[in-house]
Amino acid sequence: MDTFTTLAFDGPGPWVLFLPLIWAAVVIGVVTVLRRTVWRGRRGAVTHGERSPIAILGRRFAAGEIDEDEYWRRLSVLDEQFGRSLKDGAP
Numbered sequence: 174m175d176t177f178t179t180l181a182f183d184g185p186g187p188w189v190l191f192l193p194l195i196w197a198a199v200v201i202g203v204v205t206v207l208r209r210t211v212w213r214g215r216r217g218a219v220t221h222g223e224r225s226p227i228a229i230l231g232r233r234f235a236a237g238e239i240d241e242d243e244y245w246r247r248l249s250v251l252d253e254q255f256g257r258s259l260k261d262g263a264p
Contacts, residue, residue, distance in 0.1 A: 226251050
């Protein structure tokens, strides 16, 4: 019983902090990986509405800033990137 008495008086020691530090490192690692991969694609990407790249392209074409050939060329690039179907015609 001498060992139990010694442990009761000495306490667990500084190694008890090791487990929470490991969990903190795991949580920080998971958040970092998610920010660099999954969440990056969603942040700042506007695919619809007034500020979408396709809407901006349409406004530039309507304002005469770009010609029809450039409009269709850029629209095909946006179609590949955003998966928009061109079967319905121009926006």
